[in-house]
Ligand code: KG4
């Protein structure tokens with residue numbers, strides 16, 4: 023507690039960012055330190071789990087210290103520790119969980135384990151101070167693509183998800199195939215701005231009528247087949263056109279289903295979350311489709327779309343207020359469900 027405000031320390035180490043933040047009253051970011059490992063993993067074309075764990079271990083204490091000093095508080099001012107315990111890479115998650123448990127024990131303060139995906143949604147409470155449930159949420163990240171009805175702070179009802187690859191995963195795979203490299207999402211987004219989104223007819227996979235599920239695994243094969251046939255025919259490949267056409271096939275299905283879900287559940291707002299929520303064309307298309315139905319679209323700024331400790335602190339705060347507590351036996355759950 024400092025100046026009468028409840029302080030939560032949020033710790034996030036599920037993938038390739040060591041991230042720690044101090045958040046006041048679940049809404050105000052006092053500090054948000056993100057130590058990214060992207061440059062290390064880039065040379066391998068993706069995240070190497072063993073290296074990620076080792077880097078988290080090396081970074082975590084320094085990142086915690088910086089989060090406290092940036093917020094101008096000391097460890098004794100912290101009232102609650104929130105930490106991502108899944109889903110994610112097991113070795114990476116364990117570093118954050120062990121650090122959080124140690125702090126909770128040493129300072130004798132409560133500990134709350136947070137589902138990383140709930141954290142992504144909570145990023146919106148930090149960006150939009152008046153936002154309260156109910157709303158429909160679209161969580162699109164490297165590991166997940168979910169449409170989630172959120173009737174209350176601590177209730178998430180998943181109504182659709184991917185049956186194979188996540189949206190971000192599809193971006194990353196296709197980026198690799200067309201030579202754009204890792205991390206693929208932002209690179210495809212940029213290349214697509216210079217390309218023709220109608221150049222190549224990538225399939226829209228709608229699945230059964232009324233389904234809110236997704237399937238993106240066929241897109242990589244389609245991209246590969248297209249590249250092979252063009253090369254065999256001796257034609258030059260326009261990477262920007264491939265990026266724009268592929269991106270359109272992904273975001274059109276996501277935008278359409280998210281808006282349909284909001285309309286069917288009578289929700290007046292769609293709250294976007296996760297790394298892919300930064301995608302320029304997805305934001306544009308979903309806003310157009312939602313506006314036509316009188317639905318608002320909210321999303322966090324890019325720094326809060328990607329993994330960060332602040333979103334974990336906010337989710338932990340609302341779980342804590344609802345009476346949730348984790349014990350010192352809190353463990354990493356790599357395949358934690360929504
Ligand atoms: O949420 P996030 O930072 O980490 C996970 O929890 O997965 O999401 C990372 C994913 C990556 O697959 C990345 O390529 C994708 O989000 N991404 C994007 C964009 N920025 C990040 N995908 C499409 N367009 C973007 N602008």
Ligand code: ZN
Nearest residue numbers: 138163328329
């Ligand atoms: Zn994430």
